[in-house]
Amino acid sequence: SQQGEEDPQALSIQEGENATMNCSYKTSINNLQWYRQNSGRGLVHLILIRSNEREKHSGRLRVTLDTSKKSSSLLITASRAADTASYFCAPLGGYQKVTFGTGTKLQVIP
Amino acid sequence: GAGVSQSPRYKVAKRGQDVALRCDPISGHVSLFWYQQALGQGPEFLTYFQNEAQLDKSGLPSDRFFAERPEGSVSTLKIQRTQQEDSAVYLCASSLRDRHNEQFFGPGTRLTVL
Numbered sequence: 001s002q003q004g005e006e007d008p009q010a011l012s013i014q015e016g017e018n019a020t021m022n023c024s025y026k027t028s029i030n031n032l033q034w035y036r037q038n039s040g041r042g043l044v045h046l047i048l049i050r051s052n053e054r055e056k057h058s059g060r061l062r063v064t065l066d067t068s069k070k071s072s073s074l075l076i077t078a079s080r081a082a083d084t085a086s087y088f089c090a091p092l093g094g095y096q097k098v099t100f101g102t103g104t105k106l107q108v109i110p
Numbered sequence: 111g112a113g114v115s116q117s118p119r120y121k122v123a124k125r126g127q128d129v130a131l132r133c134d135p136i137s138g139h140v141s142l143f144w145y146q147q148a149l150g151q152g153p154e155f156l157t158y159f160q161n162e163a164q165l166d167k168s169g170l171p172s173d174r175f176f177a178e179r180p181e182g183s184v185s186t187l188k189i190q191r192t193q194q195e196d197s198a199v200y201l202c203a204s205s206l207r208d209r210h211n212e213q214f215f216g217p218g219t220r221l222t223v224l
Contacts, residue, residue: 033212042114042201042215043153088152090213099169100145100152 003099004032004089012107019076021104023089024069032065033090034074037103043088046074051093079108112136114216116202122222123192131187131219135204142185143213144177145201153201159185160208192223 007022023032031050035043049056049065049072056063062075072091076083086103115134123129135142141160145153146169155169161182170177174192179185189196199220203213 035213035215042217043203043213045212045214048212099155102150102152 003101004091005101006087006089006104008104009102010105012109013079015079015081015108015110017079019079019083019106019108021074021087021106023072023074023091025091026070027093029067029091029093031092032072033092034063035088035090037086037088081108081110084108114202114204114214116216116219118219119217120220122224124224125192125194127192128188128190129192129221131200131221133185133187133202133216135183135185135202136214138206139204140207141205141211142179143203144185144187145203147199147201147218156187194223197221197223
């Protein structure tokens, strides 16, 4: 199976600061997706980046992908208290099933 | 509804009971996934359907777990003879085409086995 591993495990920042979290994976991918999970709820899809893309933006989100290093990063700019959640990456390729890592728990302090 | 729905939202079962968890995917979505999420962990893949065909059930932890999607729409995850270690949130997700697409998650069913 293909499992994304998120780093750091936990991150605490002040509102207005930027938050960066990283994802590493092991085998080749077709695309990589980032999801957010608020406490006690299902996951919400944030952004998808394809293997031939290096950077993608969506609102305050910026995702980069380095296939040579098998890594991705998610940057949230100008963080808000509502961004407090766990963030998971999902690397997808071939017929591999997706197994999420333990995620990065982000706390944004108002 | 516009999103994935799951029922019940909460289920308490006595050890040894059978439970059935329902998932209503987004209308027209071909793929459906079940995940198990323990407290403080990420979701663990259980099984994947494309229409009514169960293409991957390698994540099911034991033969007490069974999933079906007989008409390619609603799916049911059944757990027989529940054990305490089955306590978790069970998440269902659907996607428009195959597993490489964006997955839309339901709110989950929190199962507590006493």
